[in-house]
Amino acid sequence: VAEQVALDLQILAGVAEWADAHAAIAHTLNLPMLVDEFSYTLHNELDYRREGYNADHFRRNFAGDASIHIPLVHWDFSTGRALTMERVSGIKIADVAMLDVASIDRRKVAENAVHLMMREVFEFGFFHADPHPGNFFVQPDGSIALIDFGMVGRLDERLQDTLTRMGLAIVRQDAEQLADDLYTLGVAGGRAKRAALQRDLGHLLDQYAGRPIQDLAAAQVTNEVMAIAFRHHLQLPSELAMLFRVIGMSEALGARLDPNFRLFESLAPQLQRLWFERRSPAAVGRKMGLAAMEAAELALDLPRRASRLLSQVERGEVELNVNHEGLHDFIHALQRMTNRLALAVLLAATIVALGLMMVVYHPPGWEQYAGYAFGSAFLLSLGLGALLMWRIWRAGR
Secondary structure (H helix, E strand, O other), X not given: OHHXXXXXXXXXXXXXXXXXXXXHHHHHHOHHHHHHHHHHHHHHHHOHHHHHHHHHHHHHHOOOOOOEEOOOEOHXXXXXXXOOEOOOOOEEOOOHHHHHHOOOOHHHHHHHHHHHHXXXXXXXXXXXXXXXXHHEEXXXXXXXXXXXXXXXXXXXXXXXXXXXXXXXXXXXXXXXXHHHHHHHOOOOOOOXXXXXXXXXXXXXXXXXXXXXXXXXXXXHHHHHHHHXXXXXXXXXXXXXXXHHHHXXXXXXXXXXXXXXXXXXXXXXXXXXXXXXXXXXXXXXXXXXXXXXXXXXXXXHHHHHHHHHHHHHHHOOXXXXXXXXXXXXXXXXXXXXXXXXXXXXXXXXXXXXXXXXXXXXXXXXXXXXXXXXXXXXXXXXXXXXXXXXXXXXXXXXX
């Protein structure tokens, strides 16, 4: 399997690089980055030790949480190719009929699933990225046992704060704040137009104006936000794209358990609570303390670093590297122009050669094949000319 995966990923990387150089939509999607992320995740899934480490991480995070159970890894019987874990039992979370037979409150199970997602995303920044129903087992008390930790996602504190603001902006239908948050994430490149982006987000949120939060489908809203991001050439971080997928799967799972379940209805009060907790005097004080310590360390280290820098300048060891962000698009346009110019030269040479052959070249018996030869050459010239005119028209369109 490992050898086959390595070969497939090598082919996929080559296709992505070719598409990125030849197709504007592939460049917008940043296909090489997506392939790199996919390759990293797939290689991790091939090593069961990584999955075991992830399971231990989740187990530590949810220690003491009675609503979530993470199985124990038996490391004495585990390697990179074999993972031995505590056996868990229960009812598959999507088996609604069995949940009813066992008299388990499906609404409570859905709330526990939301509780799981909220804690792993906004508290720990380390979330299960493959939450399909086969990975959830419901216990008799309605708690959830979770398995399969091969695919995980990570969020830093800055991204967690931004996602919290985005969720509240969607709930409050604040298009300006939502646009600001997308820019904060660094996903709005030079091709994105701030006013047009905010206008489209405003039109999206207007569709939900006046509707109660329990009527909002999180998967639909996030999918439409992603569609707008794609239309405005925004580069979504891979973690965010993965999280949106998790949100869609989580809401579908909740709706299966309870037809009246709406993810935003459950998330809104918890998002507001998180927002205020992270801006409480204690939380702000901790951040100020860390910032003060970092500033003090920088002040103590600054003279030594400045002396080292000046010595490098005196020895001529300082180099200046310039990274022009728009250079790739310019080179791509230059390549297209060069290709059209080469095609025009080839077309002119073909026509001239055809004319010279008709006038000069008269071998014995040539009349028998002249019609076919010159007809084929004429069609080739006509095809090259049509291709050239189409490319010129397309470029100027």
